[in-house]
Amino acid sequence: DGGITQSPKYLFRKEGQNVTLSCEQNLNHDAMYWYRQDPGQGLRLIYYSQIVNDFQKGDIAEGYSVSREKKESFPLTVTSAQKNPTAFYLCASSKASGGDDEQFFGPGTRLTVL
Amino acid sequence: RKEVEQDPGPFNVPEGATVAFNCTYSNSASQSFFWYRQDCRKEPKLLMSVYSSGNEDGRFTAQLNRASQYISLLIRDSKLSDSATYLCVVNRWKFYFGSGTKLNVKP
Numbered sequence: 001d002g003g004i005t006q007s008p009k010y011l012f013r014k015e016g017q018n019v020t021l022s023c024e025q026n027l028n029h030d031a032m033y034w035y036r037q038d039p040g041q042g043l044r045l046i047y048y049s050q051i052v053n054d055f056q057k058g059d060i061a062e063g064y065s066v067s068r069e070k071k072e073s074f075p076l077t078v079t080s081a082q083k084n085p086t087a088f089y090l091c092a093s094s095k096a097s098g099g100d101d102e103q104f105f106g107p108g109t110r111l112t113v114l
Numbered sequence: 115r116k117e118v119e120q121d122p123g124p125f126n127v128p129e130g131a132t133v134a135f136n137c138t139y140s141n142s143a144s145q146s147f148f149w150y151r152q153d154c155r156k157e158p159k160l161l162m163s164v165y166s167s168g169n170e171d172g173r174f175t176a177q178l179n180r181a182s183q184y185i186s187l188l189i190r191d192s193k194l195s196d197s198a199t200y201l202c203v204v205n206r207w208k209f210y211f212g213s214g215t216k217l218n219v220k221p
Contacts (some may be wrong), residue, residue, distance in 0.1 A: 058208075
């Protein structure tokens with residue numbers, strides 16, 4: 001089945017630690033995205049990538065980093081510089097970043113900083 | 115001004131009711147439009163794309179008014195299973211999400 005997988009589903013982190021969230025897609029999509037969602041809030045864009053080896057900052061990139069070495073993979077690192085990292089993190093992909101194509105989402109990772 | 119604005123609700127309606135959600139977007143260059151559904155603690159899932167001519171999928175009807183920069187979603191004969199948050203999404207090289215409208219369908 002084609003889709004997007006994220007791991008882990010739940011992640012607990014101590015303050016001061018960096019953690020990396022995995023996102024893999026087998027939809028052959030060019031564009032991939034990371035969003036953050038806080039309770040009762042909308043989605044906020046962290047980073048996006050339109051093509052391999054290229055990515056752009058979204059609205060709330062501070063304290064996060066990404067890489068796009070392969071078309072199917074777009075891992076997100078939450079660094080210790082992120083002041084309030086506890087949130088629900090969603091990865092998405094689309095055929096391209098413009099046009100009529102919709103986004104498909106992975107099941108998300110819930111990160112809790114202890 | 116936010117790119118996409120929605121009434122957060124909640125909309126509390128009885129089973130069988132008809133309910134309508136509205137959404138406005140700020141940039142007239144927006145290219146494509148969608149409604150997503152998000153259940154509690156789950157990822158958003160595409161409900162339907164929204165076309166200029168309007169489109170229908172069973173009990174759901176979506177409309178787009180480009181002149182007024184306005185999108186709507188109509189749900190007829192509401193079911194308990196329709197309870198969720200409905201996200202209005204606009205694509206203009208990036209995807210812009212509204213903060214969602216919560217729907218509670220009561221027995």
